[in-house]
Amino acid sequence: MKPLVCFFTILFFILLSSCGNEDIDIIDERICSVDVTVNLTDFFSCYNFVDTKHHLDLEKNKRFKSLNAADIYESFSSFYVSGSGNRVTIEVRVLFYNDSGQLVNKNESVFISDYSDRVNQTIKLPTGRYTAIAILTFDDADNRHWLLNDKENLSTACLATNGGSGGSIWSIMSYASQEVVIGEKNENKVQMTPAPVGALCYVYYQNFQENKRIASIRVCSDTIAQRFMLDPNSQNRYIIKDTGGSKFNWLNNMLLESTPKLYFDGTATYFQDDFFDYFYILAPRCNLYFSYYQNGPGRSEPIELPACDIENGRTYMIYWDYNHLDNPYFGLADNDHWY
Amino acid sequence: MCALMLSMGAWAQSSSDDEFTTIKRPLTISVGVKGGANYSFAGEPKAFDLGMKGNVGFQGGVAVNLHFSDKLDYTPSGTGRWGVQVEGLFAQRNLKTNTDDIKMSCFAVPVLAQFYVSPSLAIEAGPTFTGVLSTSPKELVQGSAETGFLKLGLDKIKGFDIMATVGVGYYHDSGFTASARFNLGNSNLAGNLESKVSSAEVSVGYLFKIFK
Numbered sequence: 001m002k003p004l005v006c007f008f009t010i011l012f013f014i015l016l017s018s019c020g021n022e023d024i025d026i027i028d029e030r031i032c033s034v035d036v037t038v039n040l041t042d043f044f045s046c047y048n049f050v051d052t053k054h055h056l057d058l059e060k061n062k063r064f065k066s067l068n069a070a071d072i073y074e075s076f077s078s079f080y081v082s083g084s085g086n087r088v089t090i091e092v093r094v095l096f097y098n099d100s101g102q103l104v105n106k107n108e109s110v111f112i113s114d115y116s117d118r119v120n121q122t123i124k125l126p127t128g129r130y131t132a133i134a135i136l137t138f139d140d141a142d143n144r145h146w147l148l149n150d151k152e153n154l155s156t157a158c159l160a161t162n163g164g165s166g167g168s169i170w171s172i173m174s175y176a177s178q179e180v181v182i183g184e185k186n187e188n189k190v191q192m193t194p195a196p197v198g199a200l201c202y203v204y205y206q207n208f209q210e211n212k213r214i215a216s217i218r219v220c221s222d223t224i225a226q227r228f229m230l231d232p233n234s235q236n237r238y239i240i241k242d243t244g245g246s247k248f249n250w251l252n253n254m255l256l257e258s259t260p261k262l263y264f265d266g267t268a269t270y271f272q273d274d275f276f277d278y279f280y281i282l283a284p285r286c287n288l289y290f291s292y293y294q295n296g297p298g299r300s301e302p303i304e305l306p307a308c309d310i311e312n313g314r315t316y317m318i319y320w321d322y323n324h325l326d327n328p329y330f331g332l333a334d335n336d337h338w339y
Numbered sequence: 340m341c342a343l344m345l346s347m348g349a350w351a352q353s354s355s356d357d358e359f360t361t362i363k364r365p366l367t368i369s370v371g372v373k374g375g376a377n378y379s380f381a382g383e384p385k386a387f388d389l390g391m392k393g394n395v396g397f398q399g400g401v402a403v404n405l406h407f408s409d410k411l412d413y414t415p416s417g418t419g420r421w422g423v424q425v426e427g428l429f430a431q432r433n434l435k436t437n438t439d440d441i442k443m444s445c446f447a448v449p450v451l452a453q454f455y456v457s458p459s460l461a462i463e464a465g466p467t468f469t470g471v472l473s474t475s476p477k478e479l480v481q482g483s484a485e486t487g488f489l490k491l492g493l494d495k496i497k498g499f500d501i502m503a504t505v506g507v508g509y510y511h512d513s514g515f516t517a518s519a520r521f522n523l524g525n526s527n528l529a530g531n532l533e534s535k536v537s538s539a540e541v542s543v544g545y546l547f548k549i550f551k
Contacts, residue, residue: 019499019526025492026531030482126487184388 028127032182038092038119038134039193042313043174044073047200049315049333054204054274069169069200069278069315073138074115088170091139092119093148094192095230097131101154104130111139127183133230134192135159136174145171145280149227157230158239165224165241166251166279173197177232196313197228198282202333203252206274207322213294219252219318220291220302225283238284247289247302252279281310288330290320305330366407366550373516373544374399379432381524381536387489389481390437391534398447400428404510404546406453422453422461424508430469432538441493442475443536449504449520459512464505467522471498491532498536500526516544 047069092110097103105123112119131154137146145167150156159173174194182188201219208214227239243249254277286309289302305328308316317333329337380393402424409419428447433440451465477494506520520542524535 019501021497021499021526021529022495023530024495024528024532025490027488027490030487030489031485183386185386 030127030184031124032127032184032186032188034123034125034180034182034188034190036094036121036123036132037189037191038094038136038176039117039191040090040092040115040119040136041117042193042195043090043136044070044172044196046070046196046313047073047172047315049202049317051202051204051276052335053338054276069202072169087113089113089139090115091135091137093133093135093137094121094123095133095135095151095157096123096125097133097154097157098126099129101131101231103152103154103157125182128181130180130182131232132178132180132190132192133157134176134194135230136194138170138172140170146173151230154231155234158227159230160227161282165221165226165249166219166281168280169200169278171280172200173228175228175230177230198280198312199310199314199316201252201279201281201316201318202276203254203279203318204274204276205254205320205322206339208256208292210322211294214256214322215293216253216255217290217292217320218248218250218254219279220248220250220289221283221287222247222249222289223283223285223287224249224251228282238282240283247287247304248291248299251281251288252277281316283310285309288318290328303328366405367548368550369404369406369514369546369548371402371404371514371516371544371546372400373402373426373428373518373542375518375540375542377430377432377538377540379434379536379538381434381528381534384532384534386531386533387481387491388437389479390435392435394433394435394440396431396433396442396538398428398430398540398542400426400447402426402516402544402546404453406455406510418458420455422455424451424453424463425449426451430538430540432536434536436479436481438481439476439479441479443496443498444472444474445469445498446472451504451506453508459510461508461510462506463508463518463520467502467504469498469500469502469522471496471528496528496532498526498528500524500536502537510546514545514547516542516546518542518544 050068089111092112093108095103095108096105104125110119110121144162146159147162149158149160175197176192176194178190178192180190203219205217208217222243222245224241225238226241229237254275287307288305291300291302293299308330315333316331319329319337321339324339375398377396377398378393379396381391383389383391404422404424406422407419426449430445430447432443432445447467447469449465449467451463453461453463455461474493474496479491479493480488482488502522502524504520504522506518508516508518510516520540522538524537527533527535
């Protein structure tokens, strides 16, 4: 009896075990339709600082109807014209990279002329695993701030600034990435909500007209990020421009109005009441410097602003009063620092 | 099992009061052949939609049956409650898909314990060791130029499995046998083809008693 019990016990455990068979050769070239939805809700809603002290003179600054960036964005339409005179659209880019990091879909841009909550499109992809990337930017036609470079491979794909570093109010950018598996039996729906990358900076200068020789005011930096790497696993997402330590790489350059012309010939005088602008910061940490340019003496020595860690999607503020030249403000935008 | 069998030698018991000497053995060994039909089916693989359906096949081979005696002093040999049957079979297991039918030529070695509910009827249970010898077609192709093609290299299927077998067997004194069994698949056909094959089979055969 005991040998029988032992025998059946061994048989029971043999039955519990299963065999691990080797893989067979499978070539899967099936094409699936993938429904892609990109939500625009977080693109610019966070940039909602309102300068409650200063009211815009519509005659002087015809470009903007409000000092609230979010309002400007939300009211944009295909009839909206940027400072360069071009019509503005939102460019929605969706990229799919396979397991080998190769870009699979080639036609990745959708342009929308009026703000809407979401954009839907159907993309055909072979079955497999992908890294999906969605990018939102404003497209100013001939004056794009962002260029999609080296996009064929995920490890090199990046958004690079197009020439100028600081850009404008239209330079904000949002990004999302997601790992997806596309297959015959899967739902094959991808939904992404790009979140802001970088920050907006609101600049306000006042009383500079008291010095008739000041022609322009510049915000400069020695830590300007020129490229944002799209690979979510990249160790270094922000590629900083090699400035050689120079503090005079400008992010924003405000020109005061002059009479008769804006020439540094010593004959012009400059005037400008309080004036403002926006520029864009990508670098995660920013060292900023002021300098102003005036006839005769030329460029002033750079005045250093406190260094600041940049949080994505925030609005920062630079406030400089000519009567308080040694006390400029750089930090999160609020209405507590006006003189 | 063989060691168990060999360790129990036949012995003779005699009674001085009987005219005849009755020889009792601990078991009866029978050998024979059997063959029949099966119906195989498999689950749909996780990643593919092949339209897997069951299909009919066949199996045949040799069988060795050991029927034990309960008590050596008062039951004839090979009439006890317990037995063991070991078989060596060739089985053709077939499946249907959306495109081609898959034919798998397999070997199967059931090692079954038998419990006799009556002198001729036994309940059988145990593992069946099985594997695929060859497959037809060598490559299964599904899809179209529009939707893209899926190609599975079936010639690499090994299909090693230890199936759980349960059934009933009928064993007549004349040697005629019949059985009906269900084999539950326990292992996937391949690492990346997650589908287990199970089958139901019926067989008839003939066993010759060679040791009683």
